[in-house]
Amino acid sequence: MKFKTTSYHFDLLKDNDRVSAFFEAINDYEGNNNLAYDLGCGIGVLSYFLKDHFGEVTSLEIDKKAYCCAKENLKSFDNVEVVNEDVLKYNFTKKADLIVCEMLDTALIDEEEIPVLNYAKQFLKEDGKIIPQGIINTAELVNLERHYVHWDEEVNYEVYSKPIVYSEFNFLNEINPEFGAYLTLKTDKSGIINGLKITSYTKLNDKLIVGPSPMLNPPLLIPLDEKSVNVNDLINVKLKYIMGNGIESIRTEYY
Ligand SMILES: C[S@@+](CC[C@H](N)C(=O)[O-])C[C@H]1O[C@@H](n2cnc3c(N)ncnc32)[C@H](O)[C@@H]1O
Incomplete structure (x- = not known):
């Protein structure tokens, strides 16, 4: 698969250790497979992995350019919906089995992983899981x-x-x-x-x-x-x- 990308997300994509760690964790996931949220989906690489495991994937991205790339990259997959929205303002209507959220940075200081997860966790089923854990x-x-x-x-x-x-x-x-x-x-x-x-x-x-x-x-x-x-x-x-x-x-x- 050749991904349409921004220059920042290309650097993320080139980091094989990062991408393969998420690929492995998504493949290893054991649980219900109805709905997954990919929060801060970037150009949609992790949603691309999720699409084979879930009936429905909803992918949220705040950045317009990255969102447009994700929309294009994932357009052939009917079970993936890509939305250009701030997770903290998104009106979630269903609870998911899995939340994937790669808004990581060292000690979680510079990016929004914690505020985003604190908000989005209310839309995770009781037995739901988060990647990373x-x-x-x-x-x-x-x-x-x-x-x-x-x-x-x-x-x-x-x-x-x-x-x-x-x-x-x-x-x-x-x-x-x-x-x-x-x-x-x-x-x-x-x-x-x-x-x-x-x-x-x-x-x-x-x-x-x-x-x-x-x-x-x-x-x-x-x-x-x-x-x-x-x-x-x-x-x-x-x-x-x-x-x-x-x-x-x-x-x-x-x-
Ligand atoms: C480190 S990148 C990871 C991208 C993608 N998940 C991946 O693994 O390749 C984090 C992404 O989260 C997006 N983001 C940051 N805060 C957000 C928010 N509040 N709502 C939606 N997206 C957000 C950024 O624009 C960026 O594309």
């Missing part, structure tokens, strides 16, 4: 070259601690977008720290967890005040952000 976030102490929030894309930094898991979410639960955590990290060398590296692992289903790939949650690098450290120091950091409100919502401080 959840997310696991880890943090490490680092020394950064750049003193602003940025993603780990061809940048240099030095790692000063082992990663710790600081949060884990199951998307079937109601999730408060206002996140706050007190982290304690142990340094494994001496020097200067001035940042945190956040890495997210996406739990597609009970069996499949994937780490970052170029277009799926590249690690996020967040500045901290500069601090001299020795080996085995315990460093306490308070981390706050609002999921869905962008990287400007991130706050860090030592406590």
Whole structure:
């Protein structure tokens, strides 16, 4: 299948690890097969996978250009309806067996995965499922070259601690977008720290967890005040952000 695409969605499509993880999770889905929602369907790649498993697929996309591509890409499939709408304003009339929502980004800060799922979950059947199922976030102490929030894309930094898991979410639960955590990290060398590296692992289903790939949650690098450290120091950091409100919502401080 040759997909009509925008340049952003072409980059998403080229990320084989990302696309195959979703392909595998959709193929592995076990449950009722009446209706699936694909929320933020982009150019319709995941809906294309869903169409073989469900009697009905409803695919919502806010961006007009991506919607037009999805409409064209999926036009031969009578069981797929593509709608150009903000999920948060969409008038759902039926409950689905499965919600697929790939509005992921590192720690779910910059995109709307959590606000969208908190709203759309009321239109999921009681025994319904969500792909991905959840997310696991880890943090490490680092020394950064750049003193602003940025993603780990061809940048240099030095790692000063082992990663710790600081949060884990199951998307079937109601999730408060206002996140706050007190982290304690142990340094494994001496020097200067001035940042945190956040890495997210996406739990597609009970069996499949994937780490970052170029277009799926590249690690996020967040500045901290500069601090001299020795080996085995315990460093306490308070981390706050609002999921869905962008990287400007991130706050860090030592406590
Ligand atoms: C990371 S892309 C993933 C696209 C597609 N699901 C895929 O996996 O190839 C997220 C998509 O969600 C769309 N989106 C973001 N917020 C939305 C909203 N509130 N309602 C509908 N679509 C939204 C974006 O325009 C974008 O196309």
